[in-house]
Amino acid sequence: MTNDEVRTTKYEPVIGLEVHCQLLTKTKLFCGCETKFGAEPNSHTCPVCLGWPGSLPVLNEEALRLGIKIGLALNCEISGRLKFDRKNYFYPDLPKAYQISQYDMPVNGKGWIEIEQRAESREQRENQNPMPSALCSMAKRVGITRAHLEEDAGKLLHEGIKDGSLVDYNRAGTPLLEIVSEPDIRSAEEAYDYLTSLKAILEYLEVSDCNMEEGSLRCDANVSVRPVGQEKFGTRTEIKNLNSFKAVQKAIEYEIKRQVEMIEAGEKVSQETRLWNDDTGKTALMRSKEQAHDYRYFPEPDLVPFSIAQEFIEGLRKNLPELPQARTNRFTKDFGLSPYDAAVLVQEKKLGDYFEACVKEKANSKLASNWIQSELLALLNTAKKTIEESPVTPQALAGLLRLIDNNTISGKIAKDVLPLMFETGKSADAIVKEKGLEQVTDTKLIEEIADKVIAANPKSVADFKSGKTTALGFLVGQLMKETKGKANPKLANEILSKKLASLKKISK
Numbered sequence: 001m002t003n004d005e006v007r008t009t010k011y012e013p014v015i016g017l018e019v020h021c022q023l024l025t026k027t028k029l030f031c032g033c034e035t036k037f038g039a040e041p042n043s044h045t046c047p048v049c050l051g052w053p054g055s056l057p058v059l060n061e062e063a064l065r066l067g068i069k070i071g072l073a074l075n076c077e078i079s080g081r082l083k084f085d086r087k088n089y090f091y092p093d094l095p096k097a098y099q100i101s102q103y104d105m106p107v108n109g110k111g112w113i114e115i116e117q118r119a120e121s122r123e124q125r126e127n128q129n130p131m132p133s134a135l136c137s138m139a140k141r142v143g144i145t146r147a148h149l150e151e152d153a154g155k156l157l158h159e160g161i162k163d164g165s166l167v168d169y170n171r172a173g174t175p176l177l178e179i180v181s182e183p184d185i186r187s188a189e190e191a192y193d194y195l196t197s198l199k200a201i202l203e204y205l206e207v208s209d210c211n212m213e214e215g216s217l218r219c220d221a222n223v224s225v226r227p228v229g230q231e232k233f234g235t236r237t238e239i240k241n242l243n244s245f246k247a248v249q250k251a252i253e254y255e256i257k258r259q260v261e262m263i264e265a266g267e268k269v270s271q272e273t274r275l276w277n278d279d280t281g282k283t284a285l286m287r288s289k290e291q292a293h294d295y296r297y298f299p300e301p302d303l304v305p306f307s308i309a310q311e312f313i314e315g316l317r318k319n320l321p322e323l324p325q326a327r328t329n330r331f332t333k334d335f336g337l338s339p340y341d342a343a344v345l346v347q348e349k350k351l352g353d354y355f356e357a358c359v360k361e362k363a364n365s366k367l368a369s370n371w372i373q374s375e376l377l378a379l380l381n382t383a384k385k386t387i388e389e390s391p392v393t394p395q396a397l398a399g400l401l402r403l404i405d406n407n408t409i410s411g412k413i414a415k416d417v418l419p420l421m422f423e424t425g426k427s428a429d430a431i432v433k434e435k436g437l438e439q440v441t442d443t444k445l446i447e448e449i450a451d452k453v454i455a456a457n458p459k460s461v462a463d464f465k466s467g468k469t470t471a472l473g474f475l476v477g478q479l480m481k482e483t484k485g486k487a488n489p490k491l492a493n494e495i496l497s498k499k500l501a502s503l504k505k506i507s508k
């Protein structure tokens, strides 16, 4: 067996993710300081978030509201009874030497996320191995253990500073929701799919910027492996310093391999925290893992336990927006898209919005889905633009697609028109008229050209007569060339077939 085979047949990875999501509030969790990113260092601070003696925290109601909204979207049990606790540890960017978090009475209890397993269907698509669409995006449920409120720490700056380090407390006290998954994830790709599904939900809820670079979405990965068939989990390591979803996937892949190799070599995996290094593509030991009791959690005496009225929770439930899963189902049902295509469009809210705007302008929905996902995204990629910055508006794209749909131009010609629209901002109609690209559907004209093509290519005609049907494709190609791609391909094919068939009969 090769090492890869040992890894995949003898061992099963077990993964649980902890995601910290910065909540999009104007002010911090327990004081009135602004949360704006990128402000002058230490300009958004006060006695509460700097931990001065005698200062008292007051819970931000909006943070609570956003936290519950996320819990509702993640199908969490919400008892409405909650408590805050102090998690004690010293860090220079944590001025109180404790973090206010939630220990045993979190705002959101057990829940689940349904993830689309797109990694596999992506592969199948690339291998051009079409699966029945129902199988293409298989859903799997990943359990949520809890999702609790806590405050963020400040930030230490080490880089480019000669003597010592600097500390910025602007982020200290910013509201976070820590979303802890059950150890239900079984591969690095599944972890990636979990994160993209979760991010999509958060974006639809408009509760966070979800910007990994700015740190408004952070993820730690817990990874262990166990022999296939064994019920008991192996010892896990926790990986930090993951700056993108791709990094999460790569780090997990690395860590699975590292652990299997250790076990195969007769060594023991030890419970520890490891740091991912994106440059080397490896994880390295940071510290051995502390246990919950090391933090000496105890109830925050300055914030008493409290209950939320059920009406408050139900009010939030009623006002939840349409979520990705529901939108995906609607796209397949109302627009006839495959689950895969629907999921791709829905994943990024703005992409879904673009598609819907396009369909609203009477574009054929399947054409719209294909053109957005292939031609338009490719152009945007090259131009390094987001869908919102697209020079081709949904209305303009719909204009182009209508021309394909009503046979004014062929799909092939349309592929040349779209880049021109992208460059010039002109409408499809204008470009088609200007360049005289309207499709030739004049049967008589096509017949004339077909005769010309037949006369000019006696060898192919002879081939066809002798049974080489591929010669037809060549002749159609010649006809298209003659018309600069403007002949209606279906008509061209029909007319040539008919003419060749009659030639065959004559020669018999």
Ligand code: ADP
Binding pocket: 014, 015, 016, 017, 018, 180, 181, 182, 183, 184, 222, 223, 224, 233, 234, 235, 236, 292
């Ligand atoms: P901690 O405070 O130690 O980080 P948490 O309860 O906050 O503990 O998070 C633990 C995370 O580790 C959860 O996502 C859980 O699913 C995951 N986990 C627990 N045991 C294992 C294991 N043996 N292998 C992989 N992941 C695990």
Ligand code: MG
Binding pocket: 018
């Ligand atoms: Mg944790």
Ligand code: ZN
Binding pocket: 028, 031, 032, 033, 044, 045, 046, 047, 048, 049, 050, 173
């Ligand atoms: Zn403050």
